[in-house]
Amino acid sequence: MSTMFKLNPLSKLIFLSILIAIGFLNIILSCALFDNWLPLIDVGIFLIAPLPNALAQSLSSAYEADFLSDSNPEAAVKEFLEYLTGFLVISGLIFPVVLFHNHLISHWSLVLSISGGFIIYLSIVLFIVGFKEEADDYDF
Amino acid sequence: MDSQRLFRFPLLRFPNTQSAKSAAIYVAGALYAIGFWSMVDASIFSKTVNASVVHVTFVDWIPFICSTLGTLIVNMIDKKQLLSADSFGSGSIRWQARLVLFIGCTLLAVGMSGSALLVILKYVVKGYTSMPTLGMALENIYATGSITLSCIILWVVQNVEEDYNYSLAL
Numbered sequence: 001m002s003t004m005f006k007l008n009p010l011s012k013l014i015f016l017s018i019l020i021a022i023g024f025l026n027i028i029l030s031c032a033l034f035d036n037w038l039p040l041i042d043v044g045i046f047l048i049a050p051l052p053n054a055l056a057q058s059l060s061s062a063y064e065a066d067f068l069s070d071s072n073p074e075a076a077v078k079e080f081l082e083y084l085t086g087f088l089v090i091s092g093l094i095f096p097v098v099l100f101h102n103h104l105i106s107h108w109s110l111v112l113s114i115s116g117g118f119i120i121y122l123s124i125v126l127f128i129v130g131f132k133e134e135a136d137d138y139d140f
Numbered sequence: 141m142d143s144q145r146l147f148r149f150p151l152l153r154f155p156n157t158q159s160a161k162s163a164a165i166y167v168a169g170a171l172y173a174i175g176f177w178s179m180v181d182a183s184i185f186s187k188t189v190n191a192s193v194v195h196v197t198f199v200d201w202i203p204f205i206c207s208t209l210g211t212l213i214v215n216m217i218d219k220k221q222l223l224s225a226d227s228f229g230s231g232s233i234r235w236q237a238r239l240v241l242f243i244g245c246t247l248l249a250v251g252m253s254g255s256a257l258l259v260i261l262k263y264v265v266k267g268y269t270s271m272p273t274l275g276m277a278l279e280n281i282y283a284t285g286s287i288t289l290s291c292i293i294l295w296v297v298q299n300v301e302e303d304y305n306y307s308l309a310l
Contacts, residue, residue, distance in 0.1 A: 083165050087176075101185065
């Protein structure tokens with residue numbers, strides 16, 4: 001995985017911008033083709049989905065000093081933030097399915113909004129991974 | 141740890157690395173999301189495409205709320221207070237922790253059995269057993285079941301971490 005990101009920073013940037021543009025294109029298409037703007041909520045869910053893990057990263061780097069101490073409340077906070085990440089990512093994937101199940105959107109809109117939302121999330125995560133200073137494992 | 145096993149075969153040896161724990165926590169969050177959106181789906185279904193006279197009301201949400209409160213309570217207890225042997229004057233706090241854990245587990249069980257009770261009393265007894273209507277009831281059962289499963293996974297992960305910290309401190 002680390003060898004994949006040994007690219008030129010500029011080409012990384014261009015690749016990620018193309019990726020996020022494709023994501024937004026898919027979402028806007030899923031709304032505009034059917035004149036039904038409900039799937040746009042999915043963008044919001046996927047935009048806030050990387051936030052808890054970003055918070056957890058900064059938290060763990062700030063508290064690295066007393067990692068071995070007995071009572072570490074930051075571990076509980078980190079677990080809660082990871083829980084929240086799992087909740088938000090699956091929410092973003094399920095939300096269009098719920099809309100589709102209730103006949104609020106068509107099935108092409110379902111496919112476009114799920115793929116678009118996931119591409120947006122993926123590009124944000126790849127941005128965080130690709131432009132990290134130290135080579136550390138950052139999953140999700 | 142190994143000398144205090146109850147059974148002879150180490151059947152439940154969980155992976156003890158940090159990334160496995162993170163993955164388990166992600167799975168727990170995902171299961172909670174499935175439960176939550178299943179309830180939301182039942183409510184929206186009741187409002188939009190529902191052709192029957194049965195509707196999802198606040199009563200249908202009570203098992204979900206019980207399960208959520210139970211998950212919150214069970215996972216907010218500090219596990220050290222439960223597992224610690226007799227320290228100086230910590231008997232009362234251990235008793236409190238056990239009481240709170242009991243309340244949390246009771247809430248989880250009330251959620252599970254409440255959803256089954258709701259399905260029987262509101263749908264099966266009254267004869268609404270055809271599929272699109274019964275789907276709202278089944279989603280209720282899925283919701284409480286997946287929330288309970290999420291709570292179990294979180295509990296196991298937190299208990300595994302005790303050993304991890306111990307081995308790290310050595």
